[in-house]
Amino acid sequence: MATTTNAADPSYEQSKSIAEASRETEWKQPSFGRELFLGNFQLDLIHPQPQASAEMTAKGEAFLAKLRRFLSEQVDPLQIERDAKITDEVVDGLKALGALGMKVPEEYGGLGLSQVYYNKALALTGQWHSAIATLLSAHQSIGLPEPLRMFGTDGQKREWLPKVANTHISAFLLTEPDVGSDPARMTTSATPTADSAGYALNGVKLWATNGAVADVVIIMAVVPKTETSKGGITAFICPTDSDGVTIEARNAFMGLRGIENSVTRLTDVFVPNQAVVGGVGKGLKLALATLNTGRLSLPAIASASTKLALKISREWASERRQWGAPVGKHDPVAQHLAFVTGTAFGLEAVVDVSSRLADDKRNDFRVEAALAKLYASEMGWKAVDTMIQIRGGRGYETAQSLKDRGEKPVPAEQMLRDMRINRIFEGSTEIMHLLIAREALDQHLAVAGDILDPKVAMADKAKAAVGAAKFYAGYLPTLVTGEGQRPNAYAEEFGSLAPHLRYVERHARKLARSTMGLMGVHQASLEQKGALLGRVVDIGAELFAISCACVYAHSLAGRQPARREELYELADLFAKQARGRTDSLFSELFSNHDAAQYKTAQKVLEGGYEWWESDILDPSGEGPMIPKHEPPATRQFEANGSGNGVAAPDVAQQAEVVQ
Ligand SMILES: Cc1cc2nc3c(=O)[nH]c(=O)nc-3n(C[C@H](O)[C@H](O)[C@H](O)COP(=O)(O)OP(=O)(O)OC[C@H]3O[C@@H](n4cnc5c(N)ncnc54)[C@H](O)[C@@H]3O)c2cc1C
Numbered sequence: 001m002a003t004t005t006n007a008a009d010p011s012y013e014q015s016k017s018i019a020e021a022s023r024e025t026e027w028k029q030p031s032f033g034r035e036l037f038l039g040n041f042q043l044d045l046i047h048p049q050p051q052a053s054a055e056m057t058a059k060g061e062a063f064l065a066k067l068r069r070f071l072s073e074q075v076d077p078l079q080i081e082r083d084a085k086i087t088d089e090v091v092d093g094l095k096a097l098g099a100l101g102m103k104v105p106e107e108y109g110g111l112g113l114s115q116v117y118y119n120k121a122l123a124l125t126g127q128w129h130s131a132i133a134t135l136l137s138a139h140q141s142i143g144l145p146e147p148l149r150m151f152g153t154d155g156q157k158r159e160w161l162p163k164v165a166n167t168h169i170s171a172f173l174l175t176e177p178d179v180g181s182d183p184a185r186m187t188t189s190a191t192p193t194a195d196s197a198g199y200a201l202n203g204v205k206l207w208a209t210n211g212a213v214a215d216v217v218i219i220m221a222v223v224p225k226t227e228t229s230k231g232g233i234t235a236f237i238c239p240t241d242s243d244g245v246t247i248e249a250r251n252a253f254m255g256l257r258g259i260e261n262s263v264t265r266l267t268d269v270f271v272p273n274q275a276v277v278g279g280v281g282k283g284l285k286l287a288l289a290t291l292n293t294g295r296l297s298l299p300a301i302a303s304a305s306t307k308l309a310l311k312i313s314r315e316w317a318s319e320r321r322q323w324g325a326p327v328g329k330h331d332p333v334a335q336h337l338a339f340v341t342g343t344a345f346g347l348e349a350v351v352d353v354s355s356r357l358a359d360d361k362r363n364d365f366r367v368e369a370a371l372a373k374l375y376a377s378e379m380g381w382k383a384v385d386t387m388i389q390i391r392g393g394r395g396y397e398t399a400q401s402l403k404d405r406g407e408k409p410v411p412a413e414q415m416l417r418d419m420r421i422n423r424i425f426e427g428s429t430e431i432m433h434l435l436i437a438r439e440a441l442d443q444h445l446a447v448a449g450d451i452l453d454p455k456v457a458m459a460d461k462a463k464a465a466v467g468a469a470k471f472y473a474g475y476l477p478t479l480v481t482g483e484g485q486r487p488n489a490y491a492e493e494f495g496s497l498a499p500h501l502r503y504v505e506r507h508a509r510k511l512a513r514s515t516m517g518l519m520g521v522h523q524a525s526l527e528q529k530g531a532l533l534g535r536v537v538d539i540g541a542e543l544f545a546i547s548c549a550c551v552y553a554h555s556l557a558g559r560q561p562a563r564r565e566e567l568y569e570l571a572d573l574f575a576k577q578a579r580g581r582t583d584s585l586f587s588e589l590f591s592n593h594d595a596a597q598y599k600t601a602q603k604v605l606e607g608g609y610e611w612w613e614s615d616i617l618d619p620s621g622e623g624p625m626i627p628k629h630e631p632p633a634t635r636q637f638e639a640n641g642s643g644n645g646v647a648a649p650d651v652a653q654q655a656e657v658v659q
Pocket of ligand 1: 171172174175182208209210253256424425426430434
């Protein structure tokens with residue numbers, strides 16, 4: 001069968017313009033992450049760490065204690081794994097605890113927990129079984145509660161927040177069979193009804209977590225442009241018992257067994273005007289703004305798994321003896337153990353620093369949250385994989401099988417399977433690199449973008465050059481020297497960790513200088529050098545993580561002075577590992593094989609080596625990679641604009657709409 005695609009094929013420029021239009025462009029508050037990429041290490045933006053009130057802390061701790069008891073006494077993680085199902089009793093128990101409304105304000109019937117405690121709760125559930133954490137996080141971080149809290153009208157909040165805090169599970173439906181990282185391809189349509197009372201939704205939504213059991217969902221659909229409306233991608237609240245909503249399938253995955261992930265078909269589903277959240281055409285902006293905070297859930301879960309991986313690694317490496325000693329005494333295994341230990345501390349620090357910034361609300365933390373998502377999903381994966389290596393064959397064996405043979409049912413292989421998706425959903429690593437690189441380059445694009453843009457006329461380039469010269473004349477000298485060169489800088493407060501902060505300060509300036517160097521070398525084509533930009537972002541992530549580790553160790557030592565030495569050792573361990581990675585990344589910025597690799601990949605794409613695959617026995621057989629999804633049978637609404645309830649939106653028109 002031939003491979004087909006469903007949507008018109010938007011150009012790179014159209015996809016980019018949609019992403020660009022959805023970006024938050026203003027920086028109303030200071031941003032540690034943004035400044036770091038500009039070479040300005042503003043430690044005071046993350047240190048001293050903001051502390052929650054005693055009342056908030058007590059409330060959070062009390063909830064964590066109840067949750068811990070509930071999980072350990074009433075939830076069997078092996079059963080979830082066996083049945084690929086979270087039982088109704090467990091879901092009801094979570095509802096009774098208030099776990100559906102952890103972040104919903106108390107006035108709407110929620111628990112009103114802080115981001116710090118919401119993340120701690122996700123971490124706890126994630127360690128017990130990731131599917132529970134995913135249920136709670138898909139419901140609260142991207143489902144109805146967060147977008148409503150941020151963008152809902154008073155009426156929407158009064159109607160829905162009490163429900164989603166206590167009884168109603170929600171989901172977020174953006175992805176389609178032909179829409180993953182690129183919303184410009186979206187074909188789900190929202191056509192105004194003839195009486196202008198609302199919209200008819202038509203389309204197919206793929207991979208909606210909680211979608212198979214949700215009571216209410218947020219749907220992203222495209223409103224067509226009309227004489228009176230600019231249209232564009234829009235977010236709608238839709239109860240799942242609405243006529244025309246069909247759950248066509250429950251999907252199964254490599255991991256996260258037990259999540260209720262759906263293929264949902266929408267056939268002339270009526271939603272009233274009051275169901276629009278945040279305004280027509282504002283759907284992606286809403287999604288991105290929601291994710292600014294929502295993105296902290298995944299690092300919280302990934303960090304908690306990494307800490308569990310440390311416990312598992314330590315217990316095994318000290319008990320298992322081979323070649324006359326515990327395996328942890330053999331140098332290669334000891335190196336693995338040190339890596340898992342350092343990573344666990346670094347990730348916990350990143351999550352804690354970012355979450356406190358979110359609660360404090362005095363900083364713009366979108367770059368930090370994005371870095372946290374990117375970094376924790378990548379490093380957490382490596383750490384859990386390392387734990388598997390330390391466990392040897394038992395790392396590959398299921399917990400159930402271990403239990404059946406009378407061994408402790410350590411869920412190591414499940415943790416690896418569950419961890420893998422974090423690098424893909426809520427912004428894949430490649431897309432996070434793009435998003436963060438865009439923020440990292442924002443200041444440069446603002447002052448020098450026109451000079452680099454080949455489409456800009458010479459006269460305008462000259463005008464831009466004058467402005468850029470003025471900006472860089474003031475900016476460049478700030479990148480030459482700084483605190484990091486002063487021998488005792490940061491030592492008074494941070495003691496033995498001060499050299500790491502000096503390293504961050506020096507290398508933040510180096511990163512900014514290198515970024516400008518890359519812009520000079522590659523000019524407008526830098527945008528196409530995704531691997532290179534990825535390294536720039538990864539360096540920023542490592543520098544951010546080192547800063548977090550030092551700040552977090554310092555904060556914890558303030559609360560637990562007796563543990564100061566160990567805390568500083570952990571931060572030092574992580575910082576040394578991160579510095580090693582940073583140095584390698586710097587060396588690859590100007591010396592790499594990217595161009596040759598790209599050329600080879602294009603030859604692979606064109607089938608240049610296809611002859612070499614001729615001896616493969618491919619078990620996938622025949623079938624389309626992306627089957628054509630038939631438009632749903634429609635009752636033909638007398639719609640405004642297109643006059644047809646299922647007309648696929650014109651992608652070029654969408655791009656124009658959001659510009
Ligand atoms: C278990 C699971 C749960 C999910 N839950 C939800 C949910 O609740 N709601 C929802 O709406 N969606 C959900 N998704 C979808 C998820 O968000 C997407 O899988 C993700 O956005 C990536 O899209 P894709 O899989 O179509 O990959 P594609 O977009 O097809 O990308 C394929 C590869 O190309 C890379 N790539 C794509 N574009 C670029 C580019 N411009 N530059 C560089 N690299 C690029 C990607 O990073 C990836 O490596 C879920 C998916 C899974 C598997």
